[in-house]
Amino acid sequence: MVDLSQYLPILLFLGVAIILSSAFVFLPMAVGRLTGSHKPNEQKLAEYECGFPAFEDPRSQYDVRFYLVAILFIVFDLEAAFIYPWAVSVFSIGWSAWIGMMIFIGELALGLAYAWKKGALDWE
Template identity: 55%
Template sequence: MLANYAPVLIFLLVAAAFGAALLALGMALGSGSKDPQKLSPYECGFEAFEDSRIRFDVRYYLVAILFIIFDLEIAFLFPWAVSLDRIGVFGLVSMAVFLAVLVVGFIYEWRKGALEWD
């Protein structure tokens, strides 16, 4: 049974060794002198004028949820449409349930006013 996982273990060991080798190579060949200008925070070419831990407006998160809703819908609709003839009625019902959940999320966004750009 352990022999079945040997390729995965070998892959993980090679990946870890490769990552460690690249980190060591970067430390060995990289310049160690870091001036204050290089270590300063960078935000659009000028110093930050507010605290970075400010609270965001709820509409920002609502727009993010809206993006996820539409992104998931498109990501799952294409493979479903291609294989609809093979998955039959079960696939049709499954996608109907999935789209119903997305519509509930969309209605939630609409009610919260995420689509209003005041």
């Protein structure tokens, strides 16, 4: 028979986390409604970050190149995250680690060549 009492601290921690996170989300909204600070008017709804209204609908569709650049950034950021620990431990792991990383870098180079060919790196 499994003793489930060993999971009690985890359940308590999870319960406290849910209660606190809910309080941090819903308590400020409730206080705002009760104190009367939630009374939208034209001045409160005006543009405040840039000072002028938006040129177009903010829900408009982005150019696909924006997504390609974002994906390329993530891919090469992950490449750097994988290469550093590999470089630190490559001599203790051996040739299999070196060959595996060369395959990985080759795949990334093929992806970069494909993106370059498709014009993802050309920004107008």
